[in-house]
Amino acid sequence: MSIVPSIATIREAQGFLAKHFAPTRLIHAPFLSQATGTSVYLKLETELPTGSFKVRGAFWALAQRMKRGAIREVVACSTGNHGAAVAAAAKEFGIAARIFLPANCN
Numbered sequence: 676m677s678i679v680p681s682i683a684t685i686r687e688a689q690g691f692l693a694k695h696f697a698p699t700r701l702i703h704a705p706f707l708s709q710a711t712g713t714s715v716y717l718k719l720e721t722e723l724p725t726g727s728f729k730v731r732g733a734f735w736a737l738a739q740r741m742k743r744g745a746i747r748e749v750v751a752c753s754t755g756n757h758g759a760a761v762a763a764a765a766k767e768f769g770i771a772a773r774i775f776l777p778a779n780c781n
Contacts, residue, residue: 688735691734691735691738692731692734692735695734695767696723696724696730696731696734699718699719699720699721699722699723700718700719700722701716701717701718701719702716702717702719703715703716704716704717724763725756725759725760725763726756726759727756727759727760729756729757729759729760730759730760730763730764732760733757733760733761733763733764734760734763734764734767736764737749737761737764737765737768737770738768741768746768746770747770747771748770748771748772748773749761749764749765749770749771749772749773750772750773750774750775751772751773751774751775752774752775752776753774753775753776754776754777754780755780758774758775758776761774762774
C-alpha cells in the first residue's frame, strides 16, 4: 500500500470535502510578491470552522474509516488544531470524541 494518494483518491477527497466546506479565499500578498519577484497569494484556511486546514484531514480520515464499519468513539491527543478538527468531524458524523490536551495547553 502506497502512502502517496492516487489522483483518483485526491479527486474523491476533493468532492467529499466540497460538500462540507465552502472554498476559502486567496488573497494577494504584495510584500511577498515584491520580495520574491512573482505573484504570491495566501490561502485563508483560517476561514474554516476550526480555524485550521486540519479539519479537512479529520473529516476525510473519519469518513474513510466509517466505510469499514461503525465507529463508537474517536480519541485524539493534541495541543490545539488537530483536537479541534477531530472533535468537529466527530460531531458532524455523530461519533463520540475524547480529546486529550496537555495540562499547560493554551
